[in-house]
Amino acid sequence: MSERTTRTGEAPHYDLAVVGAGAVGAIAAYYAVRRDPGRRVAVITHAGRGTGATRLSAGFDTPTGHNPAQRALAARSTALFDELAAGLGDAGRAPVDVRWLVTRENTAALDATMADGGRTRPVTGEQRALLDRTFPGLAHDDEQVLLATAPMTAGQPQWLTDRLLDEVLGRPDNTLLEGFRVTEVRRTGGRVELVAADGGRITASKAVLAPGPWVLDGPVAAAARERGARVKKVVAFHIMTPPPPGAPALVLEDADAFLLPHHPGGHWIFSITSPDWDRGPDEPLAIDARDRQLARALLARHVPGFLPHLLGGRVFSDCFTPGHLPVVDTVGGDDVVMAIGGSGSGYRLSPAMAEDALNLLDGRPRT
Known part of the structure; x- marks a missing residue:
């Protein structure tokens, strides 16, 4: 027994x-x-x-939070990930440089989200040159700026x-x-x-x-x-062109979207904010025309050279709380x-x- x-x-x-x-x-x-x-x-x-x-999950870890409680959780998680890596020998995480495209007047608000107390800084000429080589046709409005932070991490959930x-x-x-x-x-x-x-x-x-x-x-x-609590559809497109070695991630902060190099897959992950709420994981979920229209509009505005490579992606649901x-x-x-x-x-x-x-x-x- x-x-x-x-x-x-x-x-x-x-x-x-x-x-x-x-x-x-x-x-x-x-x-x-x-x-x-x-x-x-x-x-x-x-x-x-x-x-x-x-x-x-894309596994992109930006230790940020939009309120003190979320920042505390993000900072604690970063420390715990380091402990997991020490205990396991590897936690499947690698550093990735991050560049942020944000409206100039929102720079201070972005700095305030950093759980580690870090601050953004203007990209250098060398960093801008790498961005231009990495993101074909990179463009932004006059009221937007490109900023750099300390490296963050890309994980393998x-x-x-x-x-x-x-x-x-x-x-x-x-x-x-x-x-x-x-x-x-x-x-x-x-x-x-x-x-x-x-x-x-x-x-x-x-x-x-x-x-x-x-x-x-x-x-x-x-x-x-x-x-x-509510559930919401989450969409991440694939940009089917290989990221070059050392490619940074690009966060479109005002659009709540990001481009993350996914070297194991040989492509980019383009996460956007889907407008579809109350879509549970047991429902038929698919990237639809509205998702694609939103993704194409963002790329046309900021990285038009990626438009021909916008092919497929991943879609799922997640639980969102206030x-x-x-x-x-x-x-x-x-x-x-x-x-x-x-x-x-x-x-x-x-x-x-x-x-x-x-x-x-x-x-x-x-x-």
């Missing part, structure tokens, strides 16, 4: 259940076993590991998620439950019971729920809606915590979100 059960037919029991096998869930599970190697952890996903927003889950699952008492779509969380006999759509169930002493874009179709849907500030909070008791609201920045904020969730469960101070 398994040591997790005490009677025939009783549901398997774990010390911690983590619902969601994306970046937040994987990091939470990893931190849990690092804190307590004897803690038995079940990672639960309705599909496969890292199949949602994590798999399609799927790679990191797989690496962390391998660490967790390398311990014999831990498990990954795939195809287990949690529809209900209830408390029974002093335990948290997680019930799947097909009637399967497990119990745990505590649970972290990090459902990503599936947040409004699951056991924390009501609590998430109370906190203003102020783009993640919600990490207990749900119905102090033994269940939800970590939601990546707002398109789930990867870069995932370490702090995961740490906050575990701190709540373990009675530790939060970020």
Whole structure:
């Protein structure tokens, strides 16, 4: 008989259940076993590991925030990513130079978003020459300026998620439950019971729920809606021309868009802000004519030489919360915590979100 059960037919029991096998869930599970190697952890996903927003994330980490709380989370995540790299030997992150195109009058506001206290500075002649070689036809209005900051990072969210889950699952008492779509969380006999759509169930002493874009179709849907959570389509086009070595990223700050060199794929990632709200991950999602029109308009204005290379891309959903500030909070008791609201920045904020969730469960101070 398994040591997790005490009677025939009783549901398997774990010390911690983590619902969601994306970046937040994987990091939470990893931190849990690092804190307590004897803690038995079940990672639960309705599909496969890292199949949602994590798999399609561009992995661009600009440590910025539009309010003090978000900046604190971004700064903490940067420190935690460094700790992950030290512990794992590699966190799948590489530095990338970043250039910003912003309206002159918004420069101070951009500086204020920097979580590390850094400041923008005008690009040098050499930097401008590289930009002109990298972004064919680069142009901007008279009221806009090109600025430089310290290098930021481009990560590999799927790679990191797989690496962390391998660490967790390398311990014999831990498990990954795939195809287990949690529809209900209830408390029974002093335990948290997680019930799947097909009637399967497990119990745990505590649970972290990090459902990503599936947040409004699951056991924390009501609590998430109370906190203003919505889902939104996220679109990133591919610019099918190889980025040159040392190519910088270009952030179109006023348009909430960016061009990121993706050297492994041999192309650029062009992230834009889709206008489509309330589009869940189980709906048919596709890049449509409106998305393409928006992308083409931005390129025509700023990098017209990329227009012939705008071909295909990636589309998914994400959970957005008011102020783009993640919600990490207990749900119905102090033994269940939800970590939601990546707002398109789930990867870069995932370490702090995961740490906050575990701190709540373990009675530790939060970020």
